[in-house]
Amino acid sequence: xxxxxxxxxxxxxxxxxxxxxxxxxxxLTGQLSAEAGDAVAAAGADDAIRCLVITGExxxxxxGQDLKDPSLGTDLTKIDFEGMLRRTYNRLIVSIVxxxxxxxxxxxxxxxxAGVSLACAADVRIVxxxxxxxxxxxxxxxxxxxxxxxxLPRIVGYAKALExxxxxxxxxxxxxxxxxxxxxxxxxxxxxxxxAAYAAKLAALPTKxxxxxxxxxRKAQGLTLEETLDLEAQVQAELGATHDFAEGxxxxxxxxxxxxxxx
Ligand code: LHQ
Numbered sequence: 001x002x003x004x005x006x007x008x009x010x011x012x013x014x015x016x017x018x019x020x021x022x023x024x025x026x027x028l029t030g031q032l033s034a035e036a037g038d039a040v041a042a043a044g045a046d047d048a049i050r051c052l053v054i055t056g057e058x059x060x061x062x063x064g065q066d067l068k069d070p071s072l073g074t075d076l077t078k079i080d081f082e083g084m085l086r087r088t089y090n091r092l093i094v095s096i097v098x099x100x101x102x103x104x105x106x107x108x109x110x111x112x113x114a115g116v117s118l119a120c121a122a123d124v125r126i127v128x129x130x131x132x133x134x135x136x137x138x139x140x141x142x143x144x145x146x147x148x149x150x151x152l153p154r155i156v157g158y159a160k161a162l163e164x165x166x167x168x169x170x171x172x173x174x175x176x177x178x179x180x181x182x183x184x185x186x187x188x189x190x191x192x193x194x195x196a197a198y199a200a201k202l203a204a205l206p207t208k209x210x211x212x213x214x215x216x217x218r219k220a221q222g223l224t225l226e227e228t229l230d231l232e233a234q235v236q237a238e239l240g241a242t243h244d245f246a247e248g249x250x251x252x253x254x255x256x257x258x259x260x261x262x263x
Contacts, residue, residue: 001034003038003039005021012200013200015133016053017039017053017054018064019036019055022056022057022060024041025059025109025112025142025232027062027069028066028114028118030069036092040073041095043099049101050102051202052104053104053106053195054104055107059108085146092121093117093121095149096118097121097163101210101211102123105119105121105126106129107131108128111132113135113136116152120151123214125182125186126182127176128173128186129174129191133164133171135165143165144189154221155181156180157179205260206245208244208262212235219231247260
């Protein structure tokens, strides 16, 4: 697929998916969602990729749905919300959450509406000091979508997620960090370098163990303690057969840094 609204670049073991519609603060169109979905799948299919970064070009991370997208039609009261969400956003969000490798949202600037959900679908959020978050849906009479009712409460807790969703108040990067939405806040000047360093750090870790943590912790949200213990025992047995487990043990015994390969 040729990309017109995103860029997909590979730098060693890290793939960079950059939303590339800076004039609209990287607002989402059907085309952008399709291209992003294709890029996420490409990162998933390439064993050499051990971390995916999702970030935005220009001063925005993602302003949510492009409210000027001609494909919405001329009569906005007639939007096929259900079909549109199922076809585009829903698939993209699940593909990111399910990606069996770490995903870093590099929140370079404002995230609004579905842009907040996109950031929440990543495993961690490295946030520029110039960024902010706004659950903008309520300002246009909608409820959070793209997983906003599932992901955000799991990150910041029910009360704060509900407050942000029903007020539509904008919060700063520092506030996002205080409530646990931002994993780290980085000075805007050094953002790109620190984001790359964070991604490189994740890419050097045992990828299969990370994939297992993502899968099991998500699944455990709907399991009992006993079911979770069972699942952990089963998946730990699988990880025990990986190269990276053996390498981790040898490195510990030999008092050296481990060289994980993601296998
Ligand atoms: C935009 C947008 C945008 C187009 C900024 N669209 N151009 C799912 C299914 C179906 C339909 C509906 O929605 C959904 C899910 C959703 O995501 S709903 C939420 C949609 N997003 C919003 O409501 C956010 C709208 N944007 C804003 O509130 C502000 O732009 C924010 C707070 C993000 C940033 O404010 P500022 O920093 O003051 O920037 P700005 O407003 O001046 O925007 C810069 C440009 O970007 C401007 O264009 P212009 O040609 O005037 O310079 C905006 O029109 C454009 N832009 N967001 N979502």
